[in-house]
Amino acid sequence: MAQREFRIQRGSGDDAHLETYTTDVGEGMVVLDAVHQIQAESAPDLACRWNCKAGKCGSCSAEVNGMPKLMCMTRLEDLPEDQPVTIEPIRAFPLMRDLVTDVSWNFRVKEKIKPFAPRKPDNEDGSWNMQQDDVERVQEFRKCIECFLCQDVCHVLRDHHLHDEFYGPRFYVYSAALEMHPLDTENRLEQLKDDGNIGYCNITKCCTKVCPEHITITDNAIIPLKERIVDEYYDPITKLFKMFKPKK
């Protein structure tokens, strides 16, 4: 078995620092395995959040060699072998201790978004008719596991700390899933523009790059929402057109 060196962030507040550990690694091991092994061998008090070890619960988010990743889905053999593996907590949220951050801000944002408001049922038994083709587009957004890696990498939160004004990519995906849903009747564009300030997003696509569910966040959720906002607020011709269109 080969040995590998890990530099793991420990502590909290001003005391946060990188500590070096060495442990045996074998074929097929992921970063989370190594963290567990280090916990067992030399650092029983190392705090780390995880749950499913299958890339589906979204709790093991961290920064591995500087990139936001799920620890349970990052194989050690995919990381450069001649360098130690650096594991740090995500940076866009307050650090609690070691690798654990407080991501509750995200849940507060989610509560603000206007909920799903389906139209009246199409049938007497309270059901709706929908075409598969029409719901397909929002299905992609529903793959989200709320790992918040996209929130972490987004420079609006990560570097500019605009948490009070900006919802972040995860919640534009969430809003897009509602906004583009064939049954939904709510309009969230004003909210996204003025409260969620989607205009802060400068489409640099880092969120798309890190999403473990491969959701095309920028191209399929954010840009289409931006375009809908253009329809409503910035495009005089579409506005005029809409004024004369008979209301449904």
Place this chain on the structure above:
Amino acid sequence: MTRTPIQLPQQRQFGETSRLGAWWLQPLLVFLGLGAFIVYSTWAAFQGAYYASGPYLSPMYSPLIWEGAGQATSGHNWLGHWPDWLPAAVVGLPITPAFLILWAPGGFRFTCYYYRGAYYKAFWADPISCAVGEPRKSYWGERKFPLILQNIHRYFFYVAALFIVILTYDALVAMWFPPEGMTYAQAHEAHALEFGFGIGTLVLIVNPVLLGLYTFGCHSFRHIIGGHKDCVTKAPAGKKAYECVSCLNKRHMLYAWMSLFWVGFTDFYVRMCAMGYWTDLRIF
């Protein structure tokens, strides 16, 4: 607004990151690629000459509304010679036919969602690369003036779509050559052009094809053609059209670069032929 103060880790310095490897390579390549194109196209636009060679017209000068000031007729202009009421230079800098039209494709690319993301990174370092520290603390994004103006992208799309028609026409024109002993302008005037095919024709055909792949994969077009509907099956042009545009849109970055390169190369090809450095090979 309720403010919930949260204690965040210290902001990183410019370029600070735990990322390994050459994270700076991609922004550098974008910087060099876009930079080279901007320099070349600006230079070419200032020339005001050698923009046409026989049936070939440089895409940077098309549509050729008026012939360049002081230039003999190329046979490609729409309205004749440079008009007297239009100054041929302002503060010593020449005004050429290219400047009358380049704002359109220029504006289209400048406001393109792909290019925006790319040049915010490569030219403005905001962020220079994902998960790398930034040079400035302040940030407005596209929420305020001036970047809020990027929202006019769809209007540039309308014009760009028109340019595809014009450049396709140029590709067709590139198949009609003057007979021996006549200049293109003379043969054009005398309706004596003959069908033919040269390497230049090929270059001028590839140009609108690549530009079309880029232009019709535009995010705004994707929105217009069906994306604005919650039920894409009820899209005005049908679901197929929406899917078609989405398919081009997936490769928007690739087509953006290919078409950018090809526009530059097409101008260069025509220019080299017009200056007599290169001889255009006739296939038939």
